[in-house]
Amino acid sequence: MNDTKYLLLKNEYNLNEEQNIKLMDVKKQFLHLAEMHKLKEKPRQIFENKK
Known part of the structure; x- marks a missing residue:
């Protein structure tokens, strides 16, 4: 489970x-x-859609 915390923190499109x-x-x-x-x-x- 420890290695998955970075998956949860990282931007989804950067995975x-x-x-x-x-x-x-x-x-x-x-x-x-x-x-x-x-x-x-x-x-x-929300913020990305405003661009």
């Missing part, structure tokens, strides 16, 4: 394919982390 697969697995196993990650990414999406 490589292997990291993205691992992140999806973590989200399936730990629903509370999936929700936290969604909330973390939401402001980023």
